Amino acid sequence: MPTSEPIDVRDMAIVHRTFRNGFSEAARLVRAAPAPPTARVTFLADHIDFGIAALHIHHEGEDELLYPKLVERAPEQAPMTEQVEQEHQLIQEALDAASAACAAWRQRPSAETGEALTAALEHLNAVVQPHLDDEEQKIVPLAAVTLTQQEWDALGKHGVTRFPRNKRAIAFGMLLDPLDEADRAYMMRTLPSPVRLLYPLLIGRPWKRYASKLRAGT
Ligand SMILES: [Fe+2]
Numbered sequence: 001m002p003t004s005e006p007i008d009v010r011d012m013a014i015v016h017r018t019f020r021n022g023f024s025e026a027a028r029l030v031r032a033a034p035a036p037p038t039a040r041v042t043f044l045a046d047h048i049d050f051g052i053a054a055l056h057i058h059h060e061g062e063d064e065l066l067y068p069k070l071v072e073r074a075p076e077q078a079p080m081t082e083q084v085e086q087e088h089q090l091i092q093e094a095l096d097a098a099s100a101a102c103a104a105w106r107q108r109p110s111a112e113t114g115e116a117l118t119a120a121l122e123h124l125n126a127v128v129q130p131h132l133d134d135e136e137q138k139i140v141p142l143a144a145v146t147l148t149q150q151e152w153d154a155l156g157k158h159g160v161t162r163f164p165r166n167k168r169a170i171a172f173g174m175l176l177d178p179l180d181e182a183d184r185a186y187m188m189r190t191l192p193s194p195v196r197l198l199y200p201l202l203i204g205r206p207w208k209r210y211a212s213k214l215r216a217g218t
């Protein structure tokens, strides 16, 4: 049943921006130093695994809370909706391949395993971009007139609760990183007010430290 007023759905494209940038950046970082000291391998491999898990969680939420509702409530558009959802499978295969390449690199970092990881991340990036386009252009506008705001917001909450608690600050810092001031302010509104008040301490500084370690020497 379409709602009368479109709901606010802008956070999907905002969240996607992290996925649009993250895997190509990780590929560049591995390529820049394919066999660095062990501590660097561990840090970067953890970072890559984190990005892989984050996209998996994002899709899990959509598979559970978004696509089935659209198919049920807008059956005339179901073929289009299902086609975009099926892109998740292609991405899952690329995520699994990147995860395996990351494990191999972590275990035995070399020019060869580094190159295999870089290629897997670039392939993942290449299959992710058109899906994010399709979702933003076709699915999000449909959801805006098909879901209630509460149903839509449950999607964002799903993502947050699936992250381990000790990773949430870095995840949020990573999310804000590519945003302009307006989008940043918009996403900050989703934080509980005690966290928002202590943002510099709880998220800002830990993220800055993490980001400068991640990008050191580049
Ligand atoms: Fe999405």
Ligand SMILES: [Fe+2]
Residues within 6 Å of the ligand: 059, 062, 088, 131, 135
């Ligand atoms: Fe998706």
